[in-house]
Amino acid sequence: MQIKEHNLVLGFARAKYLKAQANDDEKINISDEEMDLMNSVYGGWRYLMDELSDPRTNDWPFMSSPFPTIAISLTYAYIVKMARGCWWYYFSKFTEFFDTFFFVMRKRYDQVSTLHVIHHGIMPVSVWWGVKFTPGGHSSFFGLLNTFVHIIMYAYYMLAAMGPKVQKYLWWKKYLTVLQMIQFVLVMLHAFQLLI
Secondary structure, three states: OHHHHHHHHHHHHHHHHHHHHOOOOOOOOOOHHHHHHHHHHHHHHHHHHHHOOOHHHOOHHHOOOHHHHHHHOOOHHHHHHHHHHHHHHHHHHHHHHHHHHHHHHOOOHHHOOHHHHHHHHHHHHHHHHHHHHOOOHHHHHHHHHHHHHHHHHHHHHHHHOOOHHHHOOOOOHHHHHHHHHHHHHHHHHHHHHHHO
């Protein structure tokens, strides 16, 4: 809990400090396109690493019973692979937090909402619980689906940051929001399977 509160306070304090300074001499030389490309490529790499590296994992996220997961997980290499995948997902939550940090450092306050700061401040702590206590198996579905959605999101953000010439091709923005809502519903349904 202290880490989460620290991240939130630090994010808001830094934003207030920079707004008060109003000094344009201190600029971070990383563009929106570079940051979004980094997050999209990283997400794609994570997705491929998890989904395509072992044929035994092709349908494991959709299993509703823990028995098949336990039967598959009997090999040490598989357990280590799943824990490593969960750790990299945890790491990605920090790269996404850096995205917020760079917005604040470049004084792009219009791109940083309270929801944005809270979400990126809470996610590393929330994901830590999953990585610490339940890496792999049933709980990995969330990370896999979230990574896939983030690949598309950051690709969209990168294209949107390229200016008016590219923005006219971004008619699919509304579908991105729908995809995020579908992700939320699927994660909830998948989690509720454990209660049945």
